[in-house]
Amino acid sequence: xxxxxxxxxxxxxxxxxxxxxxxxxxxxxxxxxxxxxxxxxxxxxxxxxxxxxxxxxxxxxxxxxxxxxxxxxxxxxxxxxxxxxxxxxxxxxxxxxxxxxxxxxxxxxxxxxxxxxxxxxxxxxxxxxxxxxxxxxxxxxxxxxxxxxxxxxxxxxxxxxxxxxxxxxxxxxxxxxxxxxxxxxxxxxxxxxxxxxxxxxxxxxxxxxxxxxxxxxxxxxxxxxxxxxxxxxxxxxxxxxxxxxxxxxxxxxxxxxxxxxxxxxxxxxxxxxxxxxxxxxxxxxxxxxxxxxxxxxxxxxxxxxxxxxxxxxxxxxxxxxxxxxxxxxxxxxxxxxxxxxxxxxxxxxxxxxxxxxxxxxxxxxxxxxxxxxxxxxxxxxxxxxxxxxxxxxxxxxxxxxxxxxxxxxxxxxx
Amino acid sequence: xxxxxxxxxxxxxxxxxxxxxxxxxxxxxxxxxxxxxxxxxxxxxxxxxxxxxxxxxxxxxxxxxxxxxxxxxxxxxxxxxxxxxxxxxxxxxxxxxxxxxxxxxxxxxxxxxxxxxxxxxxxxxxxxxxxxxxxxxxxxxxxxxxxxxxxxxxxxxxxxxxxxxxxxxxxxxxxxxxxxxxxxxxxxxxxxxxxxxxxxxxxxxxxxxxxxxxxxxxxxxxxxxxxxxxxxxxxxxxxxxxxxxxxxxxxxxxxxxxxxxxxxxxxxxxxxxxxxxxxxxxxxxxxxxxxxxxxxxxxxxxxxxxxxxxxxxxxxxxxxxxxxxxxxxxxxxxxxxxxxxxxxxxxxxxxxxxxxxxxxxxxxxxxxxxxxxxxxxxxxxxxxxxxxxxxxxxxxxxxxxxxxxxxxxxxxxx
Numbered sequence: 120x121x122x123x124x125x126x127x128x129x130x131x132x133x134x135x136x137x138x139x140x141x142x143x144x145x146x147x148x149x150x151x152x153x154x155x156x157x158x159x160x161x162x163x164x165x166x167x168x169x170x171x172x173x174x175x176x177x178x179x180x181x182x183x184x185x186x187x188x189x190x191x192x193x194x195x196x197x198x199x200x201x202x203x204x205x206x207x208x209x210x211x212x213x214x215x216x217x218x219x220x221x222x223x224x225x226x227x228x229x230x231x232x233x234x235x236x237x238x239x240x241x242x243x244x245x246x247x248x249x250x251x252x253x254x255x256x257x258x259x260x261x262x263x264x265x266x267x268x269x270x271x272x273x274x275x276x277x278x279x280x281x282x283x284x285x286x287x288x289x290x291x292x293x294x295x296x297x298x299x300x301x302x303x304x305x306x307x308x309x310x311x312x313x314x315x316x317x318x319x320x321x322x323x324x325x326x327x328x329x330x331x332x333x334x335x336x337x338x339x340x341x342x343x344x345x346x347x348x349x350x351x352x353x354x355x356x357x358x359x360x361x362x363x364x365x366x367x368x369x370x371x372x373x374x375x376x377x378x379x380x381x382x383x384x385x386x387x388x389x390x391x392x393x394x395x396x397x398x399x400x401x402x403x404x405x406x407x408x409x410x411x412x413x414x415x416x417x418x419x420x421x422x423x424x425x426x427x428x429x430x431x432x433x434x435x436x437x438x439x440x441x442x443x444x445x446x447x448x449x450x451x452x453x454x455x456x457x458x459x460x461x462x463x464x465x466x467x468x469x470x471x472x473x474x475x476x477x478x479x480x481x482x483x484x485x486x487x488x489x490x491x492x493x494x495x496x497x498x499x500x501x502x503x504x505x506x507x508x509x510x511x512x513x514x515x516x517x518x519x520x521x522x523x524x525x526x527x528x529x530x531x532x533x
Numbered sequence: 534x535x536x537x538x539x540x541x542x543x544x545x546x547x548x549x550x551x552x553x554x555x556x557x558x559x560x561x562x563x564x565x566x567x568x569x570x571x572x573x574x575x576x577x578x579x580x581x582x583x584x585x586x587x588x589x590x591x592x593x594x595x596x597x598x599x600x601x602x603x604x605x606x607x608x609x610x611x612x613x614x615x616x617x618x619x620x621x622x623x624x625x626x627x628x629x630x631x632x633x634x635x636x637x638x639x640x641x642x643x644x645x646x647x648x649x650x651x652x653x654x655x656x657x658x659x660x661x662x663x664x665x666x667x668x669x670x671x672x673x674x675x676x677x678x679x680x681x682x683x684x685x686x687x688x689x690x691x692x693x694x695x696x697x698x699x700x701x702x703x704x705x706x707x708x709x710x711x712x713x714x715x716x717x718x719x720x721x722x723x724x725x726x727x728x729x730x731x732x733x734x735x736x737x738x739x740x741x742x743x744x745x746x747x748x749x750x751x752x753x754x755x756x757x758x759x760x761x762x763x764x765x766x767x768x769x770x771x772x773x774x775x776x777x778x779x780x781x782x783x784x785x786x787x788x789x790x791x792x793x794x795x796x797x798x799x800x801x802x803x804x805x806x807x808x809x810x811x812x813x814x815x816x817x818x819x820x821x822x823x824x825x826x827x828x829x830x831x832x833x834x835x836x837x838x839x840x841x842x843x844x845x846x847x848x849x850x851x852x853x854x855x856x857x858x859x860x861x862x863x864x865x866x867x868x869x870x871x872x873x874x875x876x877x878x879x880x881x882x883x884x885x886x887x888x889x890x891x892x893x894x895x896x897x898x899x900x901x902x903x904x905x906x907x908x909x910x911x912x913x914x915x916x917x918x919x920x921x922x923x924x925x926x927x928x929x930x931x932x933x934x935x936x937x938x939x940x941x942x943x944x945x946x947x
Contacts, residue, residue, distance in 0.1 A: 135590050176549050181617045188628050189613035192606035199603035203595045214602050
């Protein structure tokens with residue numbers, strides 16, 4: 120008997136009939152002897168409807184606290200309906216809003232981070248033979264205000280709850296049947312992975328593979344939550360997120376990820392003095408803008424340098440705006456930005472023990488005439504920033520260069 | 534500087550523009566120096582939409598607890614939007630759900646009764662210069678489950694909050710400009726009352742005048758909350774609910790109320806033994822069915838009697854169903870029911886000190902050839918049950934007979 124947390128997105132609960140299907144799946148797991156907690160998003164379209172109400176009313180300038188009050192209702196409707204649907208199949212169910220769990224977050228409304236999940240109430244309901252249904256995407260702060268975790272936050276809720284309950288599995292049901300070597304819409308020969316390490320998935324998620332939200336993978340890694348990515352449309356084994364093992368390290372590159380949701384900003388002619396970077400990135404942090412890649416060339420003699428970084432495309436204008444003052448105050452030469460970029464990355468834990476990956480990557484891009492604007496590496500990935508218009512070409516070239524359409528054992532130079 | 538609780542129904546917050554109007558009204562009161570708490574219902578149509586989702590999913594058989602989780606979202610959306618609208622007019626606002634107040638209720642889901650209103654949090658926000666926006670219709674039980682108060686519960690929320698805060702006024706904004714001598718749709722000559730006593734309003738509300746919910750008037754009377762019924766569409770002084778004074782007692786009959794939402798049930802040939810009534814009404818209470826009028830003829834020699842009472846029309850079938858067993862078990866002769874009835878009542882605190890009201894009432898009905906099926910009296914009202922088809926005729930006849938179209942001072946035999 121396992122304790123399983125199932126998570127279903129908005130499409131999976133988008134109609135009354137689909138809610139019945141989710142209920143049937145939860146009840147099947149319950150009848151198979153498992154203890155079942157289900158986390159759900161708002162019915163598809165509902166969050167957009169609620170956000171539109173707020174936008175229409177306010178013209179975009181509104182209290183984030185009250186925004187959260189409004190949009191949190193989407194998940195509240197889903198949990199009530201799903202609990203009723205499960206009840207009607209003969210298994211008692213009980214719904215939980217974030218404040219009822221309690222799933223405690225910080226007070227950064229609309230983008231809150233989970234601080235704690237109290238497990239006692241849910242465990243008591245499971246002990247009583249109930250299926251527990253928890254609202255994804257929402258929590259409560261220490262002042263008792265409703266918070267939301269930001270788009271995609273339901274994955275994070277599910278993993279946090281799985282961690283808090285020490286669940287055996289956290290099953291994320293999606294509209295794909297697992298994690299692929301790259302997006303099959305870009306590369307039709309892309310292959311499903313049976314397993315992927317947390318670190319690889321983390322790189323994939325942060326690089327824009329939209330199967331799971333980055334924060335949910337971070338949490339899964341931190342608490343070693345076994346996450347399965349499964350299809351809500353068909354039976355299958357999906358992809359298991361797990362810790363690395365020896366087998367995995369035999370594979371040099373597992374996947375190609377890409378992201379066109381970032382923009383590039385460069386501060387030109389930065390005086391080479393301490394405290395400058397802290398001012399730039401402190402300004403962005405104060406505006407709640409996440410910075411992804413950061414590059415700074417070492418200054419040799421001029422006493423000044425260029426600082427380049429990427430931010431989410433949606434925050435690009437605001438970032439350029441808030442940086443004007445600091446950039447002027449430090450005496451930098453100019454502030455320039457480019458939103459028309461894409462990031463393409465090769466990912467694999469095997470890179471740690473294999474060389475030549477970078478070389479093979481740059482060669483493949485060069486063969487297609489693609490100019491590289493930025494390079495960034497970690498232990499298990501190499502990312503390049505290129506012009507957005509070459510993105511799909513680059514992904515296909517790299518997928519072929521690393522023979523990801525073949526079984527791992529059949530690859531040359533694996 | 535007064536502390537004012539304003540309550541707006543679903544129509545008043547039915548569109549974004551109307552929410553802005555409500556915000557403007559609250560802000561105007563705030564700028565006039567008052568401390569303002571606003572209680573709102575769900576946007577018009579929203580509760581019906583949510584109930585329809587539950588019905589579609591369940592076919593009518595569902596967990597009341599989860600029903601409350603779903604329908605409580607309607608008010609939650611309203612308070613968030615209204616707080617944003619008030620904010621945008623330059624006055625800080627903060628929304629409260631029932632569990633945040635906390636507005637504590639019993640655990641009878643979908644029909645919960647208010648047990649306590651904790652005032653501290655709201656008062657602190659008022660002290661900080663904020664307008665407070667509270668979700669009507671909802672509370673939280675001692676187990677932390679969301680409850681709803683039943684249709685019309687927002688009036689009750691408003692009065693309960695006004696009582697808890699010791700507010701100077703509880704202003705109920707409606708689509709009418711006050712309380713009338715009877716429904717102007719039935720009697721075009723009906724007149725608006727400037728004042729009405731709690732007791733009269735209580736009779737009016739329980740008799741089906743739908744301006745205020747009965748429970749809200751009971752609460753107002755209990756805690757002496759000065760309630761004003763006002764129009765949300767036009768300026769005006771409305772009708773003030775207050776304690777009786779000498780002036781009021783000069784008026785024999787204040788208003789004619791009517792109600793076609795009840796059904797009549799008779800248990801025929803009831804053995805005249807102790808405990809029978811307790812069994813019948815205990816059964817109905819267990820099924821959460823409210824009984825309104827009760828009549829029992831004194832048995833003289835037969836050793837049996839007939840017991841007649843009225844229940845809400847919506848509960849008629851269920852009442853007939855649950856009574857079958859008890860009626861058989863006590864050896865009563867038969868159980869008969871009639872849903873096609875109406876109740877018409879004359880109401881006035883002056884009745885206490887004037888005689889002849891019943892006579893005048895029965896004479897007026899008789900003159901129209903209307904047969905009386907049941908009679909029930911209290912200190913300040915006389916109600917008759919008649920066939921539903923004669924209801925409007927009866928109301929018009931009584932309104933004329935008591936000269937309610939004239940100023941109180943001009944009436945004959947006042």
